[in-house]
Amino acid sequence: MEAYVFSNLLVAALVVGGVVLARVVRRDRLWSEAMGELWRRRRGSILVVAAFVSIGLLDSVAWKGGSVVGDDLLASHEARTVVDRIFQGAKESSYSAPLASESFYGGEALADPGGHWLGTDLLGRDVLHRALKGVRVALLIGGLTSAIAIPLALLMGVGAGYFGGRFDDFVFFVMSTLASIPSLLLLIALIMALGRGTWQVCLALGITGWVGLCRVTRGETMKLRELDYVQASLALGVSHARIIVRHILPNLMHLVVITLVLLFSQLVLSEAILAYLGIGVSGSWGEMINQARNELSREPIIWWNISAAAAAMFTLLLAVNYVGDALRDVLDPRTLRETT
Amino acid sequence: MTAAIEVEGLSVSFPGPDGRQRVLEDVGFRIAAGEVLALVGESGSGKSITALACMRLVPKPGRIDTGRVALEGRELLPLSVPEMRSVRGAGLSMIFQEPMTSLSPVVTVGDQVAEAILLHESVSKRAARERVVALFESVGIPDAAARTNAYPHQLSGGLKQRVMIAMALSTRPRVLIADEPTTALDVTIQAQILELMRDLQRETGTAILLITHDLGIVNELADRVAVMYAGKIVERAPRRALLSDPRHPYTQGLLRSIPALARPGERLEEIPGVVPAPDDWPAGCRFSTRCAIAFDRCRAEVPAERALGPDRSSACFALEPEAGS
Amino acid sequence: MSEVPLLRVDGLRTWFPIKRGLLRRTVGHVRAVDGVDLTIREGQTLALVGESGCGKTTVGRSILRLEEAREGRILYRGTDLRTLEPKAMRPLRQKLQIVFQDPMASLNPRLRVHDILAEGLRSFGIGSPGSERTDRIAALLRRVQLDPAAMWRYAHEFSGGQRQRIGIARALAVDPELVICDESVSALDVSIQAQILNLLGDLQQEMGLAYLFITHDLSVVRYLADEVAVMYLGQIVENGPTARIFSDPAHPYTRGLLEAVPSVDPDRRRARAAVLGDVPSPADPPPGCRFHTRCPERMPRCDQEAPPLFEVERGESRCFLSGPR
Numbered sequence: 001m002e003a004y005v006f007s008n009l010l011v012a013a014l015v016v017g018g019v020v021l022a023r024v025v026r027r028d029r030l031w032s033e034a035m036g037e038l039w040r041r042r043r044g045s046i047l048v049v050a051a052f053v054s055i056g057l058l059d060s061v062a063w064k065g066g067s068v069v070g071d072d073l074l075a076s077h078e079a080r081t082v083v084d085r086i087f088q089g090a091k092e093s094s095y096s097a098p099l100a101s102e103s104f105y106g107g108e109a110l111a112d113p114g115g116h117w118l119g120t121d122l123l124g125r126d127v128l129h130r131a132l133k134g135v136r137v138a139l140l141i142g143g144l145t146s147a148i149a150i151p152l153a154l155l156m157g158v159g160a161g162y163f164g165g166r167f168d169d170f171v172f173f174v175m176s177t178l179a180s181i182p183s184l185l186l187l188i189a190l191i192m193a194l195g196r197g198t199w200q201v202c203l204a205l206g207i208t209g210w211v212g213l214c215r216v217t218r219g220e221t222m223k224l225r226e227l228d229y230v231q232a233s234l235a236l237g238v239s240h241a242r243i244i245v246r247h248i249l250p251n252l253m254h255l256v257v258i259t260l261v262l263l264f265s266q267l268v269l270s271e272a273i274l275a276y277l278g279i280g281v282s283g284s285w286g287e288m289i290n291q292a293r294n295e296l297s298r299e300p301i302i303w304w305n306i307s308a309a310a311a312a313m314f315t316l317l318l319a320v321n322y323v324g325d326a327l328r329d330v331l332d333p334r335t336l337r338e339t340t
Numbered sequence: 341m342t343a344a345i346e347v348e349g350l351s352v353s354f355p356g357p358d359g360r361q362r363v364l365e366d367v368g369f370r371i372a373a374g375e376v377l378a379l380v381g382e383s384g385s386g387k388s389i390t391a392l393a394c395m396r397l398v399p400k401p402g403r404i405d406t407g408r409v410a411l412e413g414r415e416l417l418p419l420s421v422p423e424m425r426s427v428r429g430a431g432l433s434m435i436f437q438e439p440m441t442s443l444s445p446v447v448t449v450g451d452q453v454a455e456a457i458l459l460h461e462s463v464s465k466r467a468a469r470e471r472v473v474a475l476f477e478s479v480g481i482p483d484a485a486a487r488t489n490a491y492p493h494q495l496s497g498g499l500k501q502r503v504m505i506a507m508a509l510s511t512r513p514r515v516l517i518a519d520e521p522t523t524a525l526d527v528t529i530q531a532q533i534l535e536l537m538r539d540l541q542r543e544t545g546t547a548i549l550l551i552t553h554d555l556g557i558v559n560e561l562a563d564r565v566a567v568m569y570a571g572k573i574v575e576r577a578p579r580r581a582l583l584s585d586p587r588h589p590y591t592q593g594l595l596r597s598i599p600a601l602a603r604p605g606e607r608l609e610e611i612p613g614v615v616p617a618p619d620d621w622p623a624g625c626r627f628s629t630r631c632a633i634a635f636d637r638c639r640a641e642v643p644a645e646r647a648l649g650p651d652r653s654s655a656c657f658a659l660e661p662e663a664g665s
Numbered sequence: 666m667s668e669v670p671l672l673r674v675d676g677l678r679t680w681f682p683i684k685r686g687l688l689r690r691t692v693g694h695v696r697a698v699d700g701v702d703l704t705i706r707e708g709q710t711l712a713l714v715g716e717s718g719c720g721k722t723t724v725g726r727s728i729l730r731l732e733e734a735r736e737g738r739i740l741y742r743g744t745d746l747r748t749l750e751p752k753a754m755r756p757l758r759q760k761l762q763i764v765f766q767d768p769m770a771s772l773n774p775r776l777r778v779h780d781i782l783a784e785g786l787r788s789f790g791i792g793s794p795g796s797e798r799t800d801r802i803a804a805l806l807r808r809v810q811l812d813p814a815a816m817w818r819y820a821h822e823f824s825g826g827q828r829q830r831i832g833i834a835r836a837l838a839v840d841p842e843l844v845i846c847d848e849s850v851s852a853l854d855v856s857i858q859a860q861i862l863n864l865l866g867d868l869q870q871e872m873g874l875a876y877l878f879i880t881h882d883l884s885v886v887r888y889l890a891d892e893v894a895v896m897y898l899g900q901i902v903e904n905g906p907t908a909r910i911f912s913d914p915a916h917p918y919t920r921g922l923l924e925a926v927p928s929v930d931p932d933r934r935r936a937r938a939a940v941l942g943d944v945p946s947p948a949d950p951p952p953g954c955r956f957h958t959r960c961p962e963r964m965p966r967c968d969q970e971a972p973p974l975f976e977v978e979r980g981e982s983r984c985f986l987s988g989p990r
Binding site for chain 2: 859937
């Protein structure tokens with residue numbers, strides 16, 4: 001199966017998954033009230049994040065063929081996404097300033113004068129286009145890495161907290177070891193070992209990123225396990241598996257969600273550092289920033305490349321953090337456990 | 341003679357889903373110097389808020405709506421924040437229910453009590469420390485001098501409460517507010533603390549506002565009693581009269597539901613239903629929904645407190661003297 | 666008829682290791698339960714009384730194997746529970762249930778009442794899933810005097826007393842023979858406490874339940890219990906029928922406990938603080954008789970030898986003063 005077909009199916013699955021999740025949340029009164037409160041507090045940020053997610057989704061639906069501007073025959077044989085198709089303006093040969101009608105060096109007429117809102121880069125690619133394509137990459141980094149880190153953290157953390165004993169000692173040992181190695185060096189080593197692709201970077205980030213959540217879930221699980229209602233279930237002969245699924249995990253979900261959201265920005269920024277070292281994910285904002293490094297020292301300065309990437313990253317991460325912060329307040333166990 | 345503390349018409353409200361919600365309505369009492377008044381009620385009666393309101397420590401977003409609080413004639417509510425702060429701990433002291441959370445865990449107990457003294461009096465640190473040791477001895481802490489260097493977590497619940505009492509009495513306050521001072525303690529330790537409070541009260545002549553839900557403790561310490569229900573005072577009487585001859589249906593119900601007074605095997609008398617939350621207070625008498633003798637007037641009007649004799653009063657239509665007698 | 670009691674506990678010891686240091690080495694033990702014998706007959710109520718740290722809660726948890734004892738036999742109708750594998754233990758769990766102290770922590774705030782009550786039914790395959798279980802749950806709620814419609818609400822929407830009723834319903838759902846009430850009324854207001862005590866008494870009569878009533882409140886004990894066992898620092902220091910314990914206590918600690926409780930009788934003031942000092946740590950109990958450090962009737966031999974349980978008229982007492990002269 002070609003990559004783009006896989007990607008399309010994945011997006012379809014995600015959308016279906018999202019709808020199912022929304023219905024589950026709606027049925028749980030405590031969660032739906034919390035989400036309602038969150039909307040009330042952070043409408044703006046939520047909309048910004050939603051906008052970015054939409055762009056990311058649009059950039060994940062691709063197909064071959066269709067109309068092509070100019071005589072770029074190669075393009076018609078590649079799978080192009082919705083975002084790609086919006087930017088069908090012809091490629092330039094090199095730099096041009098935002099909204100310019102002539103190239104930066106040399107002053108030749110552009111193929112699409114005034115059409116490049118954020119200018120073009122060294123290879124003449126539209127900067128706005130590239131910035132928008134970076135959205136998908138950022139979401140991918142956050143999403144895929146979390147999909148690796150969170151189940152791992154839950155498995156280890158809940159297991160250690162609930163069963164204690166030797167498993168706890170083992171998890172403790174692993175956590176402490178990982179925490180003692182500078183994460184950046186470990187990341188570099190892992191990526192060198194695994195190779196340089198997208199999922200390899202995400203796997204490496206996942207391996208270095210699960211410890212924080214694990215520590216938190218372990219502590220919370222140890223607390224929850226001693227609560228009277230868990231003891232009551234034990235006295236009722238309920239199996240450990242059922243207790244974990246019914247009593248422990250649901251009372252950990254708020255922590256997972258908060259960690260997920262706040263981890264997201266950490267991951268994107270980590271990837272930017274990796275890109276700086278040349279081992280990031282291709283197409284990311286980090287890569288754009290890395291490639292634009294030298295442009296700032298030119299005379300006259302070429303600022304639009306790095307600004308676009310930085311601005312996009314900043315906007316998304318700021319919105320996500322805003323939401324994450326409010327999420328933490330809204331999902332405070334005290335609010336979730338409303339007593340008179 | 342000026343009362344040690346006098347409270348009149350005190351009302352406190354908190355914001356609720358439909359605007360501000362009263363949790364305390366028109367509460368008033370006086371305590372003479374050297375007297376102990378017990379404020380009795382169950383959870384939701386408003387007794388703790390009363391204590392906090394006297395100290396002007398009602399947690400935000402709560403607010404004192406109306407009323408006055410006078411300490412030896414001096415009005416407290418209009419005072420500025422720094423002025424009130426100098427009153428707290430000096431003229432008016434308070435001890436809380438949970439000694440565990442009332443003491444800072446990172447400062448030795450000796451330093452904490454000394455701090456209280458130094459805050460209100462200009463004495464040397466040395467003199468303050470000497471007073472702390474003497475205070476610890478007077479509250480029955482064994483090995484007092486050594487104990488001043490202990491941290492709270494090294495002390496038992498009973499010892500911590502003794503430290504709290506020492507701290508509260510260190511500045512020789514005119515009035516001491518004790519909010520459920522022994523509820524968190526074992527019964528044998530409670531007996532020790534009650535004995536201590538009794539002795540100290542006699543020696544120092546401090547007036548005490550004792551907040552409790554336990555009528556046994558009321559019997560041990562109080563001179564006079566005021567019973568609270570759903571934010572209002574429903575009965576007032578001297579100790580002996582209240583315990584031997586309660587008049588208000590709620591007080592009667594409370595006394596009858598105490599297991600100590602029941603015979604084994606007999607059903608306990610119950611007060612049916614639950615204490616209503618402030619946003620659910622019934623119109624008319626707040627106890628009417630649970631009262632066995634409630635009649636129409638009770639559900640429509642709020643009864644005012646009426647005297648039932650010298651030094652006794654109650655807010656109940658069933659007890660009002662007949663017209664003309 | 667066989668005289669095998671419903672539950673007999675024999676020489677129970679539950680110790681908790683104290684771990685220190687990086688390698689978490691065991692440096693000592695908290696001897697929470699240190700040699701306890703109990704007997705409960707069908708339909709009977711045994712009260713286990715003691716102050717904080719005496720180990721009474723641990724006894725309850727050890728019986729249900731929520732805590733693993735290190736020594737002793739727990740005989741349910743003659744079968745030693747401690748010898749059973751978890752799989753064999755499971756069906757017996759149906760017969761031994763527990764109601765907890767804190768109404769706020771004993772119910773999962775994320776579950777509806779229906780699911781909380783259904784869990785036990787599902788675990789033991791009682792009733793078929795669907796409407797039959799729902800009917801059973803409705804009947805349970807009615808039995809504890811709650812509206813069956815409550816089953817669709819979340820636990821946190823109810824008051825303390827109502828939550829305790831739900832906790833009782835959960836224990837009753839699986840039709841147990843013995844219910845351990847671990848301080849089940851201690852966190853409730855006095856008037857609500859009366860309701861719950863009445864309910865427990867009614868249920869005992871209707872269903873022939875036996876209770877192990879763990880509490881620190883002696884007045885509750887007197888009302889509810891047939892037999893009383895008094896605990897101090899991990900050991901039983903006295904046991905006997907309720908009436909005798911209250912009218913003629915043999916052990917100085919029992920006497921101290923009784924004298925320490927403040928009475929509501931206005932003619933009987935002055936609870937005596939006969940028991941001195943603070944409770945020693947269960948990790949390091951005093952040598953000889955564990956109570957000797959606080960005993961008002963201490964003799965020279967008390968810090969050397971540990972007294973066994975001596976038989977007294979109707980019961981036992983762990984004190985040399987109760988032994989032969």
